[in-house]
Amino acid sequence: MTLPFSYNARNVVVRWRSSAATVLIIALVVAVCLILQAMAQGIVSSTSATGDPANVIIVRKGSTAESSSIVTRTQARRIQFLPQVQRDERGDPISSAEVVVLANLRRRGGAGEANVSLRGISPAGRALRPQVRLAEGRWFVPGKREVVVSRRLAPRFEGLGLNERFKSGAHSLAVVGIFDAVGTAFESEIWLDANEARSLFDREQFSSVIVRVPSPADQQAMKKSLESDKQLRLLALPEPEYYAKLTKSAGPIRFLGYFLAATLSVGAVFAAMNAMYAIVGRRTREVGTLRILGYPRRIIMLGFLMEGGLLALAGGALGCALAAPFNWVTTSTISFDSFSEIVFKFHITPWLIIQALAFSFAIGVAGSFLPALRVSRLPVIAAVKAV
């Protein structure tokens, strides 16, 4: 037993002009919050999409990122020859001992400087990441001070374009190829040969070792073998699990999103309340009529709560539309894990849209509560005589 849905829906449509300002305010609030959440989601998506379940990454226990991890050459050799590591057709272990260093580079357009991750990979490093494909140019040749750069990073920093050169410390490096890392964390990296990286950046040790261990049982056995040796102090994790943990950078953005949602929603609730007071004021006699026809107070109240919710839902839908152009736009921030530039895309997921719409509906319902309560509690005779 309720008022017909068409009654509330048509009233929202018919009176859209008088409610337009409120709809717009709610739309802006929803758009801002959605964009921030999409940003956080983009970071999470780029890191959680990285990693192959058949790969295991080994880093130093307690390190927060590869750039702060140390795996000695002895340890790297021992890891390579563990029995669980898959071998290629020549019988060599599919393993890449890698070095990750940070280089301070100048942004294009004089927009300051930022740290960028340089990853030195072993020959098997590419085979371990088949999702990373060369898009332009060629792969680097070890020993020639050549690098390949992610397609997302190339346009953002000076000297990272194809056939350009950039300086890192005293070394000048040539960009000979551009790779595409399809939305993974590698989109924020520059790749070169691991031994050359160690030599250029004076690194005795490696940062991490990535090995191909397809069987989950073998992964567990390897993990047990490495982590039970207290002297090694190494941590072995399947790649997806490792990257899923590197989402610290999303935390503050997500918090900002929630904080702004909470503070801006107060203003939006008042805007909705203002609109609903005007709406119920104009329709008091209509309410009186409904009461005379037999509609009890709770149904009248529910109807106006629904109407406020619908009005705000229209604002929410508009807010989603305003935020939509940001979807898949590439941007960057500083990683709180590695303190390097991470490039990612805004990602508006269906779940974020559902959350945004639910948020807007809640704003409408909250804003309608007092006006709906007031009009539903008016004496029938006063309501029906209202001008």
Added chain:
Amino acid sequence: MASSDPIIRLKELTKIYQQGEIRVTALDGIDLDIAAGEFVALMGPSGSGKSTLLHIVAGIDRPTRGECWVGDIEVSRLNESQLAEWRNHTIGFIFQTFNLIPVLTAFENVELPLLLTGLAPRRRRELVQTALDIVGLSDRSRHLPRQMSGGQEQRVAIARAIVTDPPILVADEPTGNLDAHSAATVMETLQTLNGSAGKTIVMVTHDPRAASFGSRIIHLEKGELIRESATPPGGGTPA
């Protein structure tokens, strides 16, 4: 055709409005019986208490003292939610200003009281169609109020008032906003509902021609009944 049993019985009905320091007595100890099937017109100058009396009978206002019985129910003893339910199936209310919901079609306006009854949608459609047929507007069922004339709007309001088949119709100056032709059509419809369907009708009016459609005219002044008169048979029948 009126039966002798009163369907509405008012005993010592008093309504006093307190406006700051001033007490206004709208009804002053009214005793009145209205038999089932009667068509009663309440007349009197502005402020005589006729609308207040109508509102109390319809259960949308409460007396300060006295009793208002409709059938076996003392209306003034019902609480708000009981009153709402009681109005839905006992009273059909017709307003001077029609009070149709502007965003709903004629059909949807008439259906409104039925949505509270729990009837199946198909049965509701049948009842709405019947009510619109009675007032001669079944061809306007998809029209919005603004697409109809005043007379048509009032007939839709009458359809809405009768769709739940209430025994009593109360009308507050139903012709007050209509031209003479539309007023006559509306009054003929009410007369038919009284004569053929046996509805008890209590109507407030300033218009002697409208009042002449009733079987009894009650005159109020300063909250008191001052005179009753019966209309001659056929009174109000258009020439």
